[in-house]
Amino acid sequence: MAETLKTISTRCSTRSYKPEPVPRDIIDKITEAGTKAASGMNRQSAIILVVDDPEVRNELSRINAAVMNSDKDPFYGAPTVAVVLADKSVPTYIYDGTLVMANMMLAAEELGVGSCWIHRAKEEFESEYGKNLLKKLGIEGDYAGIGNLILGWPEGEKPVPKEHKADYVYHI
Ligand SMILES: Cc1cc2nc3c(=O)[nH]c(=O)nc-3n(C[C@H](O)[C@H](O)[C@H](O)COP(=O)(O)O)c2cc1C
Numbered sequence: 001m002a003e004t005l006k007t008i009s010t011r012c013s014t015r016s017y018k019p020e021p022v023p024r025d026i027i028d029k030i031t032e033a034g035t036k037a038a039s040g041m042n043r044q045s046a047i048i049l050v051v052d053d054p055e056v057r058n059e060l061s062r063i064n065a066a067v068m069n070s071d072k073d074p075f076y077g078a079p080t081v082a083v084v085l086a087d088k089s090v091p092t093y094i095y096d097g098t099l100v101m102a103n104m105m106l107a108a109e110e111l112g113v114g115s116c117w118i119h120r121a122k123e124e125f126e127s128e129y130g131k132n133l134l135k136k137l138g139i140e141g142d143y144a145g146i147g148n149l150i151l152g153w154p155e156g157e158k159p160v161p162k163e164h165k166a167d168y169v170y171h172i
Contacts, residue, residue: 040092121145
């Protein structure tokens with residue numbers, strides 16, 4: 001099978017991680033794949049925040065968990081979180097950001113890095129903490145959180161990719 005198709009079919013979400021962070025050069029390959037995503041009218045409305053500072057990672061985790069009234073780590077112990085945000089003034093911002101997430105998930109799979117999309121990035125960056133974080137980075141504009149891509153070395157057996165539903169595709 002061609003390499004891309006193989007990567008697509010073996011990808012699955014990882015929810016158990018080793019604490020050691022993935023080296024920067026590998027993370028860079030993953031984010032690079034994100035930056036290559038197509039975007040509406042090539043507006044490239046998305047940005048990626050790579051968070052591996054434990055203090056920031058843990059605060060985002062806390063805000064995320066609070067949305068669900070949980071005190072568990074929604075990032076499943078993953079040492080790195082690549083948060084995708086996108087500029088709300090661009091009509092295709094949600095689609096643009098989602099495609100960045102998908103490209104990064106596939107790149108992670110190909111490089112043997114575990115990943116999982118974690119929801120509620122929107123709420124993280126609607127919080128004062130999230131807004132200040134962007135401000136400190138000098139990021140201006142109206143950015144919405146699209147998704148958190150947690151990244152790390154998988155712990156234990158690789159999960160089995162999910163079967164897709166029978167009535168997924170229709171031919172006309
Ligand atoms: C938009 C979106 C939001 C998701 N949010 C979460 C989440 O908050 N927590 C989680 O554990 N998994 C989350 N996932 C992962 C899905 O549960 C997972 O992709 C799905 O069960 C299919 O499994 P697979 O990724 O192994 O194919 C999310 C996935 C998507 C696409």
